[in-house]
Amino acid sequence: xxxxxxxxxxxxxxxxxxxxxTVLAEPLKAANPEPxxxxxxxxxxxxxxxPEVTHxxxxxxxxxxxxxxxxxxxxxxxxxxxPECWYSWRHQLPALGKAGFRAVAPDLRGYGLxxxxxxxxxxxxxxxxxxxxxxxxxxGAKQAVIAGHDVGAAIxxxxxxxxxxxxxxxxxxxxxxxxRGFGDxxxxxxxMPRTENAVFYxxxxxxxxxxxxxxxxxxxxxxxxFYTLSGDRPPSAGVGGLPPGMMPRKGGFLTxxxxxxxxxxxxxxxxxxxxxxxxxxxGPLAWWRNIDRGWELMAPLAGAAVTVPALYMAGDRDxxxxxxxxxxATQSALVPKLRPPIMLPGCGHWTQQxxxxxxxxxxIDFLRSLYANExxxxxxxxxxxRHCHRQSIPRPSASVIAPNHCGDGHxxxxxxxxxxxxxxxxxx
Numbered sequence: 001x002x003x004x005x006x007x008x009x010x011x012x013x014x015x016x017x018x019x020x021x022t023v024l025a026e027p028l029k030a031a032n033p034e035p036x037x038x039x040x041x042x043x044x045x046x047x048x049x050x051p052e053v054t055h056x057x058x059x060x061x062x063x064x065x066x067x068x069x070x071x072x073x074x075x076x077x078x079x080x081x082x083p084e085c086w087y088s089w090r091h092q093l094p095a096l097g098k099a100g101f102r103a104v105a106p107d108l109r110g111y112g113l114x115x116x117x118x119x120x121x122x123x124x125x126x127x128x129x130x131x132x133x134x135x136x137x138x139x140g141a142k143q144a145v146i147a148g149h150d151v152g153a154a155i156x157x158x159x160x161x162x163x164x165x166x167x168x169x170x171x172x173x174x175x176x177x178x179x180r181g182f183g184d185x186x187x188x189x190x191x192m193p194r195t196e197n198a199v200f201y202x203x204x205x206x207x208x209x210x211x212x213x214x215x216x217x218x219x220x221x222x223x224x225x226f227y228t229l230s231g232d233r234p235p236s237a238g239v240g241g242l243p244p245g246m247m248p249r250k251g252g253f254l255t256x257x258x259x260x261x262x263x264x265x266x267x268x269x270x271x272x273x274x275x276x277x278x279x280x281x282x283g284p285l286a287w288w289r290n291i292d293r294g295w296e297l298m299a300p301l302a303g304a305a306v307t308v309p310a311l312y313m314a315g316d317r318d319x320x321x322x323x324x325x326x327x328x329a330t331q332s333a334l335v336p337k338l339r340p341p342i343m344l345p346g347c348g349h350w351t352q353q354x355x356x357x358x359x360x361x362x363x364i365d366f367l368r369s370l371y372a373n374e375x376x377x378x379x380x381x382x383x384x385x386r387h388c389h390r391q392s393i394p395r396p397s398a399s400v401i402a403p404n405h406c407g408d409g410h411x412x413x414x415x416x417x418x419x420x421x422x423x424x425x426x427x428x
Contacts, residue, residue, distance in 0.1 A: 011201075030167070050093075052094060058135060067139075069092075070096070071096055071101050075094055080149060080151075081153070087136070095361075096360070096363065097237065104139060107275075109283060110279065124293055136167075143166055144167060146160055146170050147171035171313075173359070176324055180301060186297060188295050198242050200246060206289045222276075226260065230348035244319040309366075312335075312338060315347025317346060
């Protein structure tokens with residue numbers, strides 16, 4: 001209209017409505033990848049370290065994602081956190097596969113083998129939601145349970161909120177549900193704590209210092225992160241001696257831990273180093289650089305409730321759980337079908353890695369409960385394999401569903417909610 005001006009907020013709100021509408025639309029059929037020498041099917045491969053896991057590239061939402069998958073049955077999509085990759089679900093892939101589910105762990109956009117758009121603006125929460133919505137269709141399924149840890153949990157919560165028709169249940173590890181993905185109170189970065197010498201970690205991760213510092217010595221970066229943010233750290237071993245969630249403005253806080261926790265090995269560290277040597281930190285950090293923009297784009301969903309069944313788990317030594325403790329206490333108001341939250345004693349931030357058997361058992365128990373009164377559960381959730389609708393879900397073996405067993409058959413002496421730090425180790 002002549003003479004009318006629009007603020008940046010009005011423009012972003014309008015863009016958000018359009019973007020949300022795009023996510024709500026029926027997913028486009030996945031484009032065919034470039035034909036390989038063997039034909040038009042996407043190339044797939046296996047790793048000798050985990051031969052039962054199949055890897056391939058999948059076209060979704062205009063980009064190519066790498067996915068790792070195992071098992072047949074109802075589809076469960078596992079979204080990793082920062083700074084991780086599909087490998088963070090290495091214990092849940094076989095556990096869910098043996099329990100009669102098709103577990104698929106993608107590398108999120110910007111990570112690992114997945115495509116890495118150059119523009120920072122291509123890493124909003126809605127971009128990631130669009131990737132996962134399209135992934136379900138690209139995998140030949142109609143529905144999937146979505147699970148996520150850390151950043152992946154934020155994506156999982158909002159994906160289930162936006163598309164309950166495709167995602168009839170959600171599992172979240174570490175971050176609780178927050179309206180608009182980042183809270184309703186105002187632009188997230190304006191509310192984050194900061195002092196003369198320290199800033200909230202989400203602010204630090206937006207800086208050039210973060211990208212340079214994390215990439216400088218990758219083995220040190222991952223050894224430090226997996227130790228310092230785990231439940232195995234001493235009570236006094238915060239980041240630079242600062243309160244939970246705070247980081248030194250100038251960086252320089254990475255120090256080599258005395259040893260790795262029992263739940264992660266040098267070989268595991270090598271996997272993460274290889275993945276981030278390939279991808280770098282530009283894409284992973286772009287998520288944090290889009291926090292305010294993502295919050296503005298999600299404005300149409302302020303106060304909206306997650307209406308599907310939900311499971312929430314976190315460690316009682318997870319700094320994220322400490323920072324967002326109020327959200328954990330009140331999230332059931334916007335997640336009416338939330339099961340009783342599971343807080344894992346002695347567990348830090350790396351939930352499904354630190355407490356692999358407990359997390360796998362709780363996930364399987366939750367997934368099985370979704371089918372308790374269904375004679376054909378595969379059909380109900382839109383099977384992860386369209387050729388398997390008429391099969392029934394095999395009952396998991398005792399080694400899968402028993403609380404004191406790992407998904408790989410390793411026995412643990414204590415029940416899942418009382419496991420001591422260090423238990424639950426899976427050697428590769």
